[in-house]
Amino acid sequence: MKITQISPNIWKLGIWMIIPVNVWFVRSEDGLILIDGGIPKMATGILKQIKELNLPLKKILLTHGHSDHVGSVKEVVRHTSAPVYIHREELQYAEGDMPYPGRKKAQTTIDKGMASPLLQESEGRLQPLEGLLPLWTPGHSPGHVAYYHKEDGVLIGGDLFTTRRGRLARPIPMFTADMQTAVRSGAVIEELKPKLLTVCHGEDIKEPYSQWEGYWTRWS
Numbered sequence: 001m002k003i004t005q006i007s008p009n010i011w012k013l014g015i016w017m018i019i020p021v022n023v024w025f026v027r028s029e030d031g032l033i034l035i036d037g038g039i040p041k042m043a044t045g046i047l048k049q050i051k052e053l054n055l056p057l058k059k060i061l062l063t064h065g066h067s068d069h070v071g072s073v074k075e076v077v078r079h080t081s082a083p084v085y086i087h088r089e090e091l092q093y094a095e096g097d098m099p100y101p102g103r104k105k106a107q108t109t110i111d112k113g114m115a116s117p118l119l120q121e122s123e124g125r126l127q128p129l130e131g132l133l134p135l136w137t138p139g140h141s142p143g144h145v146a147y148y149h150k151e152d153g154v155l156i157g158g159d160l161f162t163t164r165r166g167r168l169a170r171p172i173p174m175f176t177a178d179m180q181t182a183v184r185s186g187a188v189i190e191e192l193k194p195k196l197l198t199v200c201h202g203e204d205i206k207e208p209y210s211q212w213e214g215y216w217t218r219w220s
């Protein structure tokens with residue numbers, strides 16, 4: 001597992017499992033926030049990293065409920081008692097009440113009651129929390145959320161995009177519920193103009209908005 005500091009307040013921890021799988025640590029005023037839980041075998045590395053950063057883990061925020069994003073959550077919660085948040089729309093799928101759109105079988109990726117819904121400010125808008133702006137970016141999954149760190153200018157994209165050799169690419173089609181909606185949700189990079197985009201499956205991209213027009217023309 002490899003840890004990289006990608007901006008003044010954000011670290012990325014990654015592992016290779018055929019494709020890269022990344023999670024992030026964000027330093028906030030009162031401690032540490034973990035974004036996503038990766039795959040189960042990342043739990044040890046995540047806990048070790050929390051110790052090394054020497055800050056209390058205050059929250060776990062999820063981009064969505066797919067198994068490669070929540071694999072270590074149970075174990076990390078067991079050690080830290082950190083509360084877990086996910087978009088309200090995502091809960092029913094992650095808790096296994098309903099199959100994700102396009103899938104035949106429901107699958108429980110998060111134990112019932114373990115995660116709470118992210119607070120909404122109004123229809124479609126989520127409440128900012130400790131320097132992070134959660135952005136509802138549906139398509140890859142119904143309740144997919146990207147997190148924008150305004151001060152550092154970093155967009156933590158989860159599976160909103162993948163990247164390949166420095167280029168923006170679509171989320172993995174096989175696991176994407178509604179590609180058209182996912183591509184449209186990607187417009188947040190054009191609106192926010194983040195300095196850096198970091199995704200779960202791929203390398204980081206500087207000034208990703210410079211690629212937006214090409215991406216949109218190709219895939220919309």
Ligand SMILES: [Zn+2]
Pocket residue numbers: 064066140159175
């Ligand atoms: Zn996913």
Ligand SMILES: [Zn+2]
Pocket residue numbers: 066068069159200201
């Ligand atoms: Zn994924």
